[in-house]
Amino acid sequence: MRTRHSTAARASNGALHTGDTDAAGIEPFDDVSEHDAPNHVDHVDRANGVRGMNGASLASPLASPDNDSHHEPLSPDDPLAPLPFNPYKGNRGVTRAWHAMKNSLAGFRVAIREESAFRQELTLAAILIPCGVLVPVDPVSRVLLLGSVMLVLIVELLNSSVEAAIDRISLERHELSRRAKDLGSAAVMVALGMCVMTWVLIVGPLVVRWVKAWL
Structure with a gap:
């Protein structure tokens, strides 16, 4: 009895609903919006950033530069991604300059103590x-004479730093490690060649003149 009553109730409600719809002269899925009233669907579409009723393509708020909260996070490999926090980079002003000077002096001491090539070039x-x-x-x-000598020391320090970084990663023999060290040695050789060329071209004529005058 309860099942029949529920079925009858649903049929009665459906009839009433259909009758109300027929009385209004509107089908259940008809568009009830008026021509003069603002289109609610178009307004919602504009808010959601989809194509509106007039067929125009609307910009999505996700594409807005002001709405950064919906952007996907940048990967660590992205060049625009923020750098990770480095606790050793917190010094500013005079404190930073003081620590930089101490680190530079420590680098000179390490190069003189550990690098025989740097000791020879420093001599x-x-x-x-x-x-x-x-x-x-x-x-x-x-300036060219002095700069060419300083250039040799600079390149040697950079070469030593590359070698130390490679040895820190691994001490095993690897083709890429050997290539990196060979490239650093080639850079030192180019700097030495530039130094010799500068001194020969500038000081060489003076030495020849002094020798001729002495003889």
């Missing part, structure tokens, strides 16, 4: 730099 620089200061040449030539 050569101790001879050539006073000669470059005392030789009677114009200021531009003097």
